[in-house]
Amino acid sequence: MADTTGTATPDMVAPETDATGDGVRRRDFINIAAVSAAGVGGIAVLYPLISQMAPSADVLAESTVEVDVSAIEPGQAIKAIFRKQPLFLRRLTDAEIAEADAVPLSDLRDPQSLEERTKAGQKAMLITMGVCTHLGCVPLGAAEGEARGEYGGYFCPCHGSHYDTAARIRKGPAPTNLLVPDYEFNADGTVVTVG
Amino acid sequence: MSFPWANHYEPQNPLMKWVDEKLPLPRLVYNAVGAGYPVPRNLNYMYNFGVLAGFCLVLQIVTGVILAMHYAPNALVAFGSTEHIMRNVNWGWMLRYMHANGASFFFLVLYLHIFRGFYYGSYKAPREMIWLLGVVIFLLCMATAFMGYVLPWGQMSFWGAKVITGLFGAIPLVGEPLQIWLLGGYAPDNAALNRFFSLHFLLPFVIAGVVILHIWALHIPGSTNPTGVEVKKESDTVPFHPYYTAKDGFGLGVFLILYCLFVFFMPNALGHPDNYIEANPLSTPALIVPEWYFYPFYAILRAFTFDFILTAQLWGVLAMFSAILMWFFLPWLDRSPVRSASYRPLYRIFFWVLMVDMAALFYLGGAHAEEPYIMFSQLATAYYFLHFLVIVPIVSSIERPKPLPYSITEAVLGKDDDAQLGATVAAKA
Ligand code: FES
Numbered sequence: 040m041a042d043t044t045g046t047a048t049p050d051m052v053a054p055e056t057d058a059t060g061d062g063v064r065r066r067d068f069i070n071i072a073a074v075s076a077a078g079v080g081g082i083a084v085l086y087p088l089i090s091q092m093a094p095s096a097d098v099l100a101e102s103t104v105e106v107d108v109s110a111i112e113p114g115q116a117i118k119a120i121f122r123k124q125p126l127f128l129r130r131l132t133d134a135e136i137a138e139a140d141a142v143p144l145s146d147l148r149d150p151q152s153l154e155e156r157t158k159a160g161q162k163a164m165l166i167t168m169g170v171c172t173h174l175g176c177v178p179l180g181a182a183e184g185e186a187r188g189e190y191g192g193y194f195c196p197c198h199g200s201h202y203d204t205a206a207r208i209r210k211g212p213a214p215t216n217l218l219v220p221d222y223e224f225n226a227d228g229t230v231v232t233v234g
Numbered sequence: 235m236s237f238p239w240a241n242h243y244e245p246q247n248p249l250m251k252w253v254d255e256k257l258p259l260p261r262l263v264y265n266a267v268g269a270g271y272p273v274p275r276n277l278n279y280m281y282n283f284g285v286l287a288g289f290c291l292v293l294q295i296v297t298g299v300i301l302a303m304h305y306a307p308n309a310l311v312a313f314g315s316t317e318h319i320m321r322n323v324n325w326g327w328m329l330r331y332m333h334a335n336g337a338s339f340f341f342l343v344l345y346l347h348i349f350r351g352f353y354y355g356s357y358k359a360p361r362e363m364i365w366l367l368g369v370v371i372f373l374l375c376m377a378t379a380f381m382g383y384v385l386p387w388g389q390m391s392f393w394g395a396k397v398i399t400g401l402f403g404a405i406p407l408v409g410e411p412l413q414i415w416l417l418g419g420y421a422p423d424n425a426a427l428n429r430f431f432s433l434h435f436l437l438p439f440v441i442a443g444v445v446i447l448h449i450w451a452l453h454i455p456g457s458t459n460p461t462g463v464e465v466k467k468e469s470d471t472v473p474f475h476p477y478y479t480a481k482d483g484f485g486l487g488v489f490l491i492l493y494c495l496f497v498f499f500m501p502n503a504l505g506h507p508d509n510y511i512e513a514n515p516l517s518t519p520a521l522i523v524p525e526w527y528f529y530p531f532y533a534i535l536r537a538f539t540f541d542f543i544l545t546a547q548l549w550g551v552l553a554m555f556s557a558i559l560m561w562f563f564l565p566w567l568d569r570s571p572v573r574s575a576s577y578r579p580l581y582r583i584f585f586w587v588l589m590v591d592m593a594a595l596f597y598l599g600g601a602h603a604e605e606p607y608i609m610f611s612q613l614a615t616a617y618y619f620l621h622f623l624v625i626v627p628i629v630s631s632i633e634r635p636k637p638l639p640y641s642i643t644e645a646v647l648g649k650d651d652d653a654q655l656g657a658t659v660a661a662k663a
Contacts, residue, residue, distance in 0.1 A: 087329065090325055091323055091326060095304075096322040097318065097321075
């Protein structure tokens with residue numbers, strides 16, 4: 040930037056006038072172009088910095104689980120782990136099915152029939168997350184001898200949520216029924232693939 | 235402090251006025267790296283490396299904090315968690331390559347920044363404190379880089395840790411207990427790995443603190459410049475912003491192109507394949523060398539092969555540490571009142587000889603410890619010490635410098651109307 044006019048103060052450097060006469064100086068153009076390119080680049084860099092906190096490939100690879108349900112007797116439940124959270128798999132007794140079906144949907148906070156919460160032809164196999172929809176505690180009732188609440192399903196001891204035999208919320212602070220994850224039975228109905 | 239003609243911060247926006255009254259942080263930035271900081275108008279591209287070093291520090295802290303979110307500092311899983319970062323974590327491969335190559339580029343920038351200081355006499359009065367703090371930063375960076383290199387827990391990590399802590403073991407009497415204390419065991423293991431991780435996380439923030447002192451000290455006399463003539467008046471300076479933000483921005487762009495070339499196209503070019511083998515205390519790799527940025531000092535360490543009063547091992551360790559510690563004394567070893575090598579014909583020659591010598595040490599530090607490399611290391615090491623301890627003091631007393639320009643303005647424009655006194659200034663020098 041050789042300034043040979045003899046005056047050295049920067050603000051006295053002759054302003055570059057543009058050749059086209061449309062009022063945009065070459066320097067303004069370069070300035071805006073450079074700052075925009077840097078800005079876009081800077082924002083692009085944020086993407087990996089944010090994305091790295093999302094579940095990594097090994098976590099995503101663990102996000103389906105297979106469970107053999109053939110040995111579960113009516114009235115019995117087992118716990119499995121799905122995405123690091125408890126999964127309840129319960130084979131309902133006929134009495135429990137009848138009890139669930141007897142409730143009018145209008146009485147429910149989160150209206151859903153047992154049919155809607157199970158697979159066709161497998162109405163007795165109730166598969167839900169073992170995660171209370173209030174604040175995430177594990178409800179009691181899956182293991183032998185645990186309290187099952189006033190409605191005979193699951194009972195969350197943290198703040199007293201009662202779930203019925205179809206694991207629907209009936210009483211207490213939880214807003215919705217225990218979540219039914221995506222799952223599928225294999226051809227002979229002995230193994231479910233969850234996730 | 236700043237020059238009396240510095241622009242004053244005068245916020246127009248009512249919100250900025252309000253903030254300025256309560257917390258004058260924008261004012262601080264304005265006066266530190268904004269239009270309120272007058273800088274010599276003649277800085278060349280060698281003066282970009284300070285800002286680039288700051289950028290590298292931020293880059294290393296950002297990528298490092300992210301890597302620490304995924305890394306596990308336990309000898310059982312450290313190597314596996316590093317591979318987990320490379321294979322599983324979203325963009326983990328990129329972040330780790332950015333961090334590893336970021337260290338190399340950080341040192342590249344630091345070396346150029348230091349050599350710039352050698353050439354333009356940046357260490358001379360009144361800037362001794364800036365220089366001393368700079369050497370402290372360099373030492374902290376070396377410690378941080380070394381401990382970071384141990385974390386992946388590969389073969390080079392393990393044996394690097396063993397060899398470097400072995401340096402302390404060479405100290406007479408206290409050496410061995412000291413080494414065991416440093417490692418928390420007889421060889422690098424979980425205890426060493428954990429403390430290295432803790433310190434590797436801490437030290438960058440200590441570096442950032444010393445960097446603030448370094449910049450603070452810099453802002454008292456202001457920057458040197460290629461003439462070495464102090465700023466005398468307003469026409470010698472331009473405001474940092476926009477003149478040097480633009481110039482540093484351009485330098486940053488060039489730097490990033492080079493850096494990305496490594497990160498994306500040859501990310502392992504500066505590393506050692508052996509570090510992709512998990513640490514094995516029972517087998518030493520054929521060639522143990524540190525990362526390239528430690529080569530000159532590693533060459534000096536290995537140059538001592540014979541006992542002379544003290545053991546060869548101890549000489550090597552002492553020489554290696556003094557090779558850097560000597561820089562602390564440079565402001566007093568070089569007595570020449572002329573700063574810039576541009577006006578010191580004799581010193582300039584020896585500066586370039588030192589650069590050749592450094593290049594040789596860089597090469598020899600990575601070579602096998604066998605002849606003829608050992609002999610060359612010895613010669614290069616001898617010259618290195620000769621330069622600082624003998625050549626620099628003698629040159630500064632016998633040299634006849636070239637006449638200095640009266641002012642930066644004169645150097646840039648070829649004339650300065652205030653320059654009637656210029657003749658006497660040149661004669662004094
Ligand atoms: S978490 Fe279950 S009732 Fe609050």
